[in-house]
Amino acid sequence: MAKAHLKMNMGGIAAAIEFYRDAPTPNLIIIESRMSAQELMAALGDLAEHCDANTKVAIIGHFNDVWLYRELMRSGVSEYTVAPLSLADVLRMISELFMDPDKGPIGKSFAFVGVKGGVGASSIAHNLAWTLSQNFELETVLADMDLAFGTANINFDQDPPQGISEAVFSPDRLDEMFIDRLLAKCGDHLSLLAAPSTLDRAYDFSADAFVQVIEVMQRTAPHVVLDIPHVWTAWAKATLIQADAVVIVATPDLACLRNAKNLVDMLRRNRPNDSTPYLILNQVGMPKRPEISAADFSHALDIQPSAQIPFDPALFGTATNNGRMIGELQPKHPISQSFNEIANMLTGRVAATTKKNSSKLGGLAGLIDRLKRK
Template identity: 60%
Template sequence: MESTLTAETDALGPQDRQQIDKVRPIPRISVQAFCETEAVAKPIERVGSDRRMSKAHLKVQMGGIRAASEHFQSAPTPNLVILESKLPPVDLLTELELLADVCDPGSKVVIIGHYNDVPLYRDLIHRGISEYLVAPVSVGDVMTVIGELFVAEGAEPLGRSIAFVGAKGGVGSSTIAHNVAWSISKLFSTDVVLADLDLAFGTANINFDQDPAQGIAEALQSAERIDDVYLDRLLAQCAEHLSLLAAPSVLDRTYDFEGDAFNALIETAQRGAPAVLLDVPHLWNEWTRTVLARADQVVITAVPDLANLRNAKNLVDTLTKMRPNDTPPFLLLNQLAMPKRPEISAAEFAEPLGLEPLGEIQFDPAIFGNAANSGRMIAETDAKHASVAVFNHVAHALTGRGEAKRAKKPSLLGRLRKKP
């Protein structure tokens, strides 16, 4: 049975998603909204549940400008006040005078009105109002305004964080993450950071034939002082545009982390590379939950059997609730057509998830085994293997770059017309 939250997520339009997708994470600020209608209150409440607002605190109350004025007589004003008013322009300006007496000078104010009036907009901006929006407003509208007000002008763009996780252990999520990272770096000549988050049993160092002395463990131990320079020293160069943050893959200690342990590391990596791929182990604890919740995109790899279907359904439902304003996770089906193994068809597997598989990879232990044992990617082992086309397709989809179309040969008639 579909939850209410899932239904609301489906209602979020493509334009709204595009707006939200451009907003950088919001810093630690406080926001209070005073609304007069549910139609305005609901999208603002939904903004508060967005992963980009994880550091911010947002509270929505009903009552409009007058309720805000009464509230702030005995309470400090937050960093941002959002006010809805259905009053006509003259009455709106009069009521704002009441707020001016109790509002701290450092607070920013956004007005959501019901009159599309250019002179009103100019008057409000002249009086120090940060922005004026005309109802109805969308989640994207509110997120964009908050981002514009509190993200530093000229700030460098952040790379996209893409988390790969398996629906079950041994489904090949790490192998796919490594090969997709390779494809992105080769296809687009763009810098990619691959972070192996499985500190105890990670295989990225083996798959890329690397043995770095330092890696992700050192980055986590020095989280309070991690910056671009320090991170560069920890990265192992796998190819011209591909760097690896390797896991120690030793059992001399346990690796227990707080929920936000990886946040600083991932944000630092995003400032230095357009694509940051996160190889997330098949665990469910506070830190893996947080990494998946805050990633820009999530890719679930599954094998077509019943246990994978159950786990994938749980993951999709949980991530949809945690990420109400984001696109659903992507689904990759791996190890298809394994001899003598009963399996669920791709269509039957995807139907209860409500997803179309982004890619399907056939079972081929020889090519994948040879690549792993030699520390090479599939494209290096056999550039014409069918899985390489899948990795390239996934690379295009995750980076938002359309696949190059083959030029059509001109018809005979077309060639004759071109002749002088």
């Protein structure tokens, strides 16, 4: 529980419904309720309207009712237990929900890659990592995988003595505690696994060199952002294929279109059952540069761009020179809003205003749809 963040609110399920109308839901909501079986089932349907798809719900009730337990399990509730509970009981319940070796890891990995050098993929990845940690208040790890020339430590004004190189060169020591010692804190919910950014040695790795590192990070954090350099090696290809989501960053020019087409085709061949890569067009509207339109990009790749980030060297340069993210400097700027939208899209979460205006699924249908999926 060392990395757990806890918020406690009085008022039971009614207070939970009211609170999560305007707040992102966490990995786990634990509700204590004295409601009857019928009242509880109806109230959970209302709560489901404001829950994100990956949120687990555990109920602490006061009725030892077999029918209620079966209905809750059938509806997608993760756990139902009867009060009173000891501290050990609560810890055991949480451990069983998240530490089951037969279940997938807690975290999802988002791999960011530029199709050409200088397209700004690292800047996009760093800003998205910060946005994920701020908007959803969930632990986020940013891994700078460009060991020779990584810039994450500069962009976050950090100078950690250790980082990702110690992890990848010490596979026999890899576990959650070892990774935790290598992380540099960049905020309440954001940690950085920094690159050494030195040329003291050659960084040649096998195809599976980073697999274990990523798996360990996913066991400790809901969001893992991978900043992959513009290289084409066995490990870079393997990382892209195995990531939960791939974000391709390109500028609107011919070379990027060709490279993006090759990359998308490769990913579709090797990830037939995974989500389609996301496409971000960066540095749009650069003065005096002929550009390929977003519509032409979309037609060639059969992917609609998820965002178009305008060319704004002054804003990005100021942020870099001050070791800050765009959202820290100008949270109301349209580019900051674009990062918010991309973060919502990657995680499957919706903004609070969208939640309140969305059509309700109603009753147990909403509960099944939103709580059962993991």
